[in-house]
Amino acid sequence: MRRIQEGFTSFLLQSGALKFGDFTLKSGRRSPYFINAGAFNDGRLIALLGEFYARTIVQAVKQGTLPADIDTVFGPAYKGIPLAVSTAIALSGAHGMPVGYTFDRKEVKDHGDGGLMVGTQLRDGMRVLLVDDVMTAGTAVRQVVPKIMSQAKVTIVGLVLSVDRMERTGQGQGSAVESIMDEFHFPVISIVNVRQIFGAAASMKGPDGSPILDQRTADAARNYLARYGA
Numbered sequence: 001m002r003r004i005q006e007g008f009t010s011f012l013l014q015s016g017a018l019k020f021g022d023f024t025l026k027s028g029r030r031s032p033y034f035i036n037a038g039a040f041n042d043g044r045l046i047a048l049l050g051e052f053y054a055r056t057i058v059q060a061v062k063q064g065t066l067p068a069d070i071d072t073v074f075g076p077a078y079k080g081i082p083l084a085v086s087t088a089i090a091l092s093g094a095h096g097m098p099v100g101y102t103f104d105r106k107e108v109k110d111h112g113d114g115g116l117m118v119g120t121q122l123r124d125g126m127r128v129l130l131v132d133d134v135m136t137a138g139t140a141v142r143q144v145v146p147k148i149m150s151q152a153k154v155t156i157v158g159l160v161l162s163v164d165r166m167e168r169t170g171q172g173q174g175s176a177v178e179s180i181m182d183e184f185h186f187p188v189i190s191i192v193n194v195r196q197i198f199g200a201a202a203s204m205k206g207p208d209g210s211p212i213l214d215q216r217t218a219d220a221a222r223n224y225l226a227r228y229g230a
C-alpha cells in the first residue's frame, strides 16, 4: 500500500490537484492546502485516477474489507461523477470486476427520462459502493446517503476516497471519517491520508532538484493539523 500512497501523492502533485495556498473550505475552515479533483480534466488523468481507485478497491476486496459482488459504484454530484464512471471502467476492464455506475442529479428532472439518479438505477437488494474525492467534515456523505436510501433498499458496502483530510469535526478527538463509519456502519477507505501526503512529499524534489515542499508550506500544514487534525 505504501507504494500506492507515494505514487498517488506524486500523481496529485503532477496533475496540479494538490495545491498550497489559502483556501476556504465548505466547513468554513481556512486551509493551507486543497485537493481539487477538477484538475483531473482529461482522458489520461481521469483514467489514471480510476485505476488508483480500482486498485484500492481490489486490495480491499482481497483483505475482506469490501465484498467482491458490488452492483454499482455511486459518485455524488458533481465531482463524484467522473470518479464513479472512471472507477467502473477500470474495475470492469483490467480488473475483471463488472460493475455499474450511478450518480445523482442535484435537481430532479421532470421530463424525458426524468428521475433523480443517472446510470444504473438503484433497486432493492443492490450493493452500492460510494466514491468521493475528499472528506473534511463528512457533510457531503451525510447528504447523499438519505438520497440513495430514498430510491431503494440498497446496502452501502463502503466509501472510497482519494484523500482523508483527517479532520476533527466537533469537540472530540475522532475524525470525520471515524464519525461516518460509526454513524453508517460501512468502511471508509482512502487511497491516501493527509499525513501520508505530507510524509511522502517531504522527500520529493521538483524538476529543478528543489524540494516540492518549502518550509513555510510544511509549517502551515503542521499548524493547521495541530488545530484541526484528528
Ligand SMILES: O=P(O)(O)OC[C@H]1O[C@H](OP(=O)(O)OP(=O)(O)O)[C@H](O)[C@@H]1O
Pocket (backbone or CB within 6 Å): 026, 027, 076, 077, 078, 079, 080, 132, 133, 134, 135, 136, 137, 138, 139, 140, 141, 176
Ligand atoms: O466532507 P465535507 O465537509 O462534505 O467536504 C468534502 C466535500 O466537499 C466537496 O464537494 P462540494 O460539496 O463542494 O461539491 P462539488 O462536488 O459539486 O464540487 C468535495 O468534493 C467533497 O464531496
Ligand SMILES: O=C(O)c1cc(=O)[nH]c(=O)[nH]1
Pocket (backbone or CB within 6 Å): 024, 025, 026, 027, 033, 034, 035, 036, 037, 133, 134, 135, 136, 137
Ligand atoms: O472541505 C472542502 O470543502 C474541500 C477540501 C478539499 O481539499 N477539496 C475540496 O474539494 N473540498
